Amino acid sequence: MTIWILFAVMTTAATAILLHPLSTAGRKAASSDASARKIYRDQLCELDDDIVSGRISSDEYELARAETARRLFRAADDHPPRRSAQRSGRWLKHAIAAFLPLLSIALYLSLGSPDLPSRPLAVRLAEPGEDLSILVKKMEDHLTGRPEDGRGWDVIAPVYLKMGRVDDAAKAYRTALRLGGINVSRLEGLSETLMATSNGMVTAEVLDELKQILTLEPNNPRARFYVALSMEQAGRPEEARDAFEALAKVSPADAPWLPLVNEHIAKNGGTVAAQVPPATPPSVPGGPSAEDVAAAETMRSGDRQQMIRGMVESLDAKLSADPDNFEGWMRLIRSYAVLADKEHAADALKRGLAAFPASGDQGRQLLALAKELGIAPERSVAPEGSVAPEGKSATEGLSK
Numbered sequence: 001m002t003i004w005i006l007f008a009v010m011t012t013a014a015t016a017i018l019l020h021p022l023s024t025a026g027r028k029a030a031s032s033d034a035s036a037r038k039i040y041r042d043q044l045c046e047l048d049d050d051i052v053s054g055r056i057s058s059d060e061y062e063l064a065r066a067e068t069a070r071r072l073f074r075a076a077d078d079h080p081p082r083r084s085a086q087r088s089g090r091w092l093k094h095a096i097a098a099f100l101p102l103l104s105i106a107l108y109l110s111l112g113s114p115d116l117p118s119r120p121l122a123v124r125l126a127e128p129g130e131d132l133s134i135l136v137k138k139m140e141d142h143l144t145g146r147p148e149d150g151r152g153w154d155v156i157a158p159v160y161l162k163m164g165r166v167d168d169a170a171k172a173y174r175t176a177l178r179l180g181g182i183n184v185s186r187l188e189g190l191s192e193t194l195m196a197t198s199n200g201m202v203t204a205e206v207l208d209e210l211k212q213i214l215t216l217e218p219n220n221p222r223a224r225f226y227v228a229l230s231m232e233q234a235g236r237p238e239e240a241r242d243a244f245e246a247l248a249k250v251s252p253a254d255a256p257w258l259p260l261v262n263e264h265i266a267k268n269g270g271t272v273a274a275q276v277p278p279a280t281p282p283s284v285p286g287g288p289s290a291e292d293v294a295a296a297e298t299m300r301s302g303d304r305q306q307m308i309r310g311m312v313e314s315l316d317a318k319l320s321a322d323p324d325n326f327e328g329w330m331r332l333i334r335s336y337a338v339l340a341d342k343e344h345a346a347d348a349l350k351r352g353l354a355a356f357p358a359s360g361d362q363g364r365q366l367l368a369l370a371k372e373l374g375i376a377p378e379r380s381v382a383p384e385g386s387v388a389p390e391g392k393s394a395t396e397g398l399s400k
Contacts, residue, residue, distance in 0.1 A: 011101045043068045136163070150179030154186070161193055169193045187213045188222060195226075202230035219250060221257060232268060241268035256372045259337045263374070309339060316348065323355035326362045330369060337373040345375045353377070 044065065051061040139156045143149060157172035173190035180186065191209040195202065202210075207230055213223040228243030244265045251258050265271075312335045319328045329352030336345035349370050356362040358377075370377055 011104055132159070132163070136160075147175075148179060150176055154180060157186075157189055157193075161189065161196070166193055166196045170197065182212065182216070184213055184216050184220065187216075191223075191226065202226050202233055206230075221247060221251060221255070225257065225261065228264065232264065237268040241265055241270045244268065245270055254331075254334065256334070256369055259334070259373050312336065312339065316344075319348075320351070323351065326352075326356055326365075329355065329366060333366070333369055333375070334373065337375065342375060345370075345373065346377070349375055349377055 047056075047061055047065050047068065050056045051058065056064070136156065136159060139152060139159075143152050143156065146152065153172045153176035157169050157176055160166075160169035160172055170190065170193045173186055173193060177186050177190065187209050191206050191213070194206045194209065198206070207227070210223045210227050210230075213220050214227070217223070224243070224247045228240050228247060231237075231243055232240035244261050248258060248261050248265065251261065312332065315328060315332050315335070319325055319332055323329075329348065332348045333345050333352065336342075336348055349366060352366050353363055356366060358364065358367055367377055
């Protein structure tokens, strides 16, 4: 009932606004006409006074009286009675007053949902469904009442980061660390959030968090990468190169962050050895076997590169014939990236997403791998509704 009262008030206000000019225009015009006629009558009276008192001659009196009378008649001719105009204005006002509410109701019945029951805020909060903003609001209300719930801060911190609310995310991670204690997951989340606020720069505060991570996990690849990156950003290329090379040596051959590490090694003056794509597990048909890899390691550099490319092209051909092989597409994209063939890697990504759409979990994994490897997907294959949080680093894929 309340909504209909609101609609009635809004319709009445809109109708009054439209009718006001029609109501006042006639009165203003009538007032103007009456004022003009009064002026001319007053002038005639003044002329009579002047001739009686002798201030003007009879000839002057006749001429002035004739001119004033002429103006009076002209004013009367220019503004005839307005009954017909007033009558048409009255019909127009009635038409607007009747048509506007009917039009509003018709539009609501055709475009709105009059049969849908209202959902007050309390009901929507009780049944949020998939509405992320309502879920966040519920968690915020919960934390307002129980601010010492460390688990709640753990849950909401990454959600804030995903939504781009980096200041709230940093506060949530710090609170979670205070209440729940120091662990690698919280420290990684806080360091990532702080880097988002600094546009990818490894600040002194971020470096402190990374050192805490390395104290808990000395071989944490994400922390080691960012520490090396801080040396590069500080203008110490030799130290950065050594740190990146040390990370590359302990990384698995198929580590998703390895191509990015190799790029930074080359950027800081190091030499990147040709990488052999790792042996394909039994679940990934079409990749190089363990014997192929062993044979490649005994070849000269040029022959090894040619053999590697041949194996990659063979995998590419088999995936074209049998595209329902998710692990195969992951390996093919990574192999082309290792060979620094970004064009074929992007093409492999496009074909992989045709088999595993970006809206699914496997498609999102393909896009995540492409982001880690610096391969830009086409806009048309971005997952629907996905928005990259501002300040996200290209190294988001670094993980153990």
